[in-house]
Amino acid sequence: MSPLVPRLAAVTLADAATSPDTAVDPALDTLRRVFGYEEFRAGQRAVVDTVVAGGDALVLMPTGGGKSLCYQIPSLVRRGTGVVVSPLIALMQDQVDALDALGVRAGFLNSTQDAEARHAVERAFVAGELDLLYLAPERLRLDATARLLGQGEIALFAIDEAHCVSQWGHDFRPDYLELSRLRERWPHVPRIALTATATQATREEIAERLGLTEAEHFVASFDRPNIQYRIVPKDGAKRQLLDLLRTEHAGDAGIVYCLSRASVEETAEFLTAQGIRALPYHAGLPAHVRARNQAAFLREDGLVVVATIAFGMGIDKPDVRFVAHLDLPKSVEGYYQETGRAGRDGRPSTAWLAYGLSDVVQQRKLIAASEGDAVHRRRLGTHLDAMLALCETVECRRAQLLNYFGQAGEPCGNCDTCLAPPESWDGTIAAQKFLSAVYRLDRERNQRFGVGHVVDILRGKVTPKVRQWGHDDLTVFGVGDDLGEGEWRTVVRQLLAQGLLAVEGSHGTLLLTDASADVLGRRREVRLRRDPERTRARAAATAKKKAAPDIELSAEDAEVFEQLRAWRAGVAKEQGVPAYVVFHDATLRAVAAARPAGLDELGTISGVGESKLAKYGAGVLETIGSQGS
Known part of the structure; x- marks a missing residue:
C-alpha cells in the first residue's frame, strides 16, 4: 500500500455506501458518463475508492458481480494507464472492443498480434494515449515488457482471475507466481487482485503469493439468486440434457461441460443431430477452430457450446441461460465458477448437473493415479469430498454453496432440494450388506471386483461370472434382493461419497476404508439420500416460473x-x-x-x-x- 495513504478499515462489500455528490466525485461521474449506470452496485464503491486513493485491494466477487468496473473506473480516474494482467488471451480483443464502444482507449499485447499491431499499441502506451492495457502474465516475465512499462505512467496493476496463483485453486498457472515482483519494481503503484471464487485458504494463498498481505480484502456475497441449481441422478445423460433443452431452454444460449474431449465431440454431434446447433470446444481442436467456435458463441444468439473446462473463463456473454455438466466437476470452486457463467445479466438461469456412480468412481481413480505427492492427492481428495457433499445434500444447495465459501445462507426456495425436498433414510443395514460382500471377497478369497458384480451377488443373480468364481455360495449371496439394481448403485455412490468405500486400479475394483469398520461393527449409522420423483408437470411449472423476465413487456x-x-x-x-x-x-x-x-x-x-x-x-x-x- 502507498505510504501516503492510511490503511482503511476492513469492509464487507454489502455495507459499502455510495456518495451522492457527483460534483466532487470523479468516480461516480465516470460511472454515469462512460458506463451509463446511475449508481454503483453494492460493494463496488468501497473497492474503487481504495484503489483511486492508491491502496491495494484483494477482491472476491461472483461472476457477473461487476469486478471489471473495480479496476476500469480507477484506471480512468487516476493518472496514467491501468495495466490489466489477464490469462484470457483469446478474449482480449473482445474486451478491448467493449471498452472502445464506451469511448475508453484500450489496447492489448499478446502472442496473437503481428509486429506492426504490437508496436502501435506500445507507442500509444508510451505516449499516454491508453486508458487500459491488457497483458498476459507470461508477457510480464519478458525484459522487453518491463522496459516498455518503465517508459510510461502506470495508474494501477489489476490482476484478473487471481485464483490462478493458488495451488489450492482450480486453475493454477505458474506464470502468476512472478506477479509478486510488481511491488518490487513499482512500489507506489496500487495493485488490485480479483477473482470470482476463493475459499479462505485460497484467499490467504493469493494474498501471500502476490505480496498483498497488507491489502484491503473485499468479499462480496457469493449468492447468485437468479441461478437455479439442480443436480439430477444420471440416467442417460445426453437424453436428459436434450429433455432439459427442449422443455426449458429451447433457443437459448448455453454451455455444456464434459470431462473428456471425446465426450465433447459426441455430445455436440448428438445435439446437432437432434436439431440443436451445438459447437465443440476443447484443447485438442486446432486453434483456428477454437477461435471460430468461441467467436460464434459470443456473436450469435441461441448457440450451445459443448466444452471441456478449457472454455469459459472470462466469457462476458450476458445471456447464457443455462450451464449443464454431464460429468462431475473436480471441486466446488470449479463448479461455482463454471455455473456462474450463466445469467450474468441477472435474469433467471439454470445450473444443471447429471451425477452418478460412474462419476464418483472415475474421480477417485483419477486422484489415485494423479501425479504429485501424497499432500497433493489429499488436496484433490478434499476438493472432491466437498463436491460430493454438495451433490448428496438433502439441504438447500445454495445455502451449502455459500457455507463452503464461509458465508451464511438460508433455504432459497428455488434450488431442486428446496422445490422437491429429497428424503433421508437409514441406510445402515444396506451399507453393512454391501461392505460385508466386499470384505468377504477381499479377505476370504483374496478377490476384488467392481460394483456390478458385487450387486449381482447381493441380489442373488447367478450370472456366468458369479458361477465361474463360485460366489453363489457366499453367505451374502441374495441378502440384498430387497433393493433393485439402480437402488444399489445409488447406495454405492453414496458410500463412495462418504468415504466408506474406495476404488482402486484402472478397472475400478472396490476395497474397504478405515471408516468401513465402524459401519460393520455397528458403531456408525449411515444416512442416505433418496432422490424424489419429479414429475414432468413439476418440471414444467418450475420452468415457467424460472423463465419470467425481469421487466414485464406487453x-x-x-x-x-x-x-x-x-x-x-x-x-x-x-x-x-x-x-x-x-x-x-x-x-x-x-x-x-x-x-x-x-x-x-x-x-x-x-x-x-x-x-x-x-x-x-x-x-x-x-x-x-x-x-x-
Whole structure:
C-alpha cells in the first residue's frame, strides 16, 4: 500500500455506501458518463475508492458481480494507464472492443498480434494515449515488457482471475507466481487482485503469493439468486440434457461441460443431430477452430457450446441461460465458477448437473493415479469430498454453496432440494450388506471386483461370472434382493461419497476404508439420500416460473424489443463485435418499455453512456419510431 495513504478499515462489500455528490466525485461521474449506470452496485464503491486513493485491494466477487468496473473506473480516474494482467488471451480483443464502444482507449499485447499491431499499441502506451492495457502474465516475465512499462505512467496493476496463483485453486498457472515482483519494481503503484471464487485458504494463498498481505480484502456475497441449481441422478445423460433443452431452454444460449474431449465431440454431434446447433470446444481442436467456435458463441444468439473446462473463463456473454455438466466437476470452486457463467445479466438461469456412480468412481481413480505427492492427492481428495457433499445434500444447495465459501445462507426456495425436498433414510443395514460382500471377497478369497458384480451377488443373480468364481455360495449371496439394481448403485455412490468405500486400479475394483469398520461393527449409522420423483408437470411449472423476465413487456413492447434486437444484430455484425458490446438485452428491454422520445430521455436509461448514446442513439430512436434530440 502507498505510504501516503492510511490503511482503511476492513469492509464487507454489502455495507459499502455510495456518495451522492457527483460534483466532487470523479468516480461516480465516470460511472454515469462512460458506463451509463446511475449508481454503483453494492460493494463496488468501497473497492474503487481504495484503489483511486492508491491502496491495494484483494477482491472476491461472483461472476457477473461487476469486478471489471473495480479496476476500469480507477484506471480512468487516476493518472496514467491501468495495466490489466489477464490469462484470457483469446478474449482480449473482445474486451478491448467493449471498452472502445464506451469511448475508453484500450489496447492489448499478446502472442496473437503481428509486429506492426504490437508496436502501435506500445507507442500509444508510451505516449499516454491508453486508458487500459491488457497483458498476459507470461508477457510480464519478458525484459522487453518491463522496459516498455518503465517508459510510461502506470495508474494501477489489476490482476484478473487471481485464483490462478493458488495451488489450492482450480486453475493454477505458474506464470502468476512472478506477479509478486510488481511491488518490487513499482512500489507506489496500487495493485488490485480479483477473482470470482476463493475459499479462505485460497484467499490467504493469493494474498501471500502476490505480496498483498497488507491489502484491503473485499468479499462480496457469493449468492447468485437468479441461478437455479439442480443436480439430477444420471440416467442417460445426453437424453436428459436434450429433455432439459427442449422443455426449458429451447433457443437459448448455453454451455455444456464434459470431462473428456471425446465426450465433447459426441455430445455436440448428438445435439446437432437432434436439431440443436451445438459447437465443440476443447484443447485438442486446432486453434483456428477454437477461435471460430468461441467467436460464434459470443456473436450469435441461441448457440450451445459443448466444452471441456478449457472454455469459459472470462466469457462476458450476458445471456447464457443455462450451464449443464454431464460429468462431475473436480471441486466446488470449479463448479461455482463454471455455473456462474450463466445469467450474468441477472435474469433467471439454470445450473444443471447429471451425477452418478460412474462419476464418483472415475474421480477417485483419477486422484489415485494423479501425479504429485501424497499432500497433493489429499488436496484433490478434499476438493472432491466437498463436491460430493454438495451433490448428496438433502439441504438447500445454495445455502451449502455459500457455507463452503464461509458465508451464511438460508433455504432459497428455488434450488431442486428446496422445490422437491429429497428424503433421508437409514441406510445402515444396506451399507453393512454391501461392505460385508466386499470384505468377504477381499479377505476370504483374496478377490476384488467392481460394483456390478458385487450387486449381482447381493441380489442373488447367478450370472456366468458369479458361477465361474463360485460366489453363489457366499453367505451374502441374495441378502440384498430387497433393493433393485439402480437402488444399489445409488447406495454405492453414496458410500463412495462418504468415504466408506474406495476404488482402486484402472478397472475400478472396490476395497474397504478405515471408516468401513465402524459401519460393520455397528458403531456408525449411515444416512442416505433418496432422490424424489419429479414429475414432468413439476418440471414444467418450475420452468415457467424460472423463465419470467425481469421487466414485464406487453405484447407491443415485446415486438419493439425484438426489433431492437434485430437492429443490434445488424450493427454488431457490421462492426464485427458480439451483440452485447452494443447493448445488453436488459438495456434494450428498458428502451422497449420506456419508449424514449429523444436522445435526452434515451440517455437516462441504464447502460446508455455518453459514447453509446452518440454512436447508437439515432439508430435506436429510428428503430422504435421516436423523433427528437
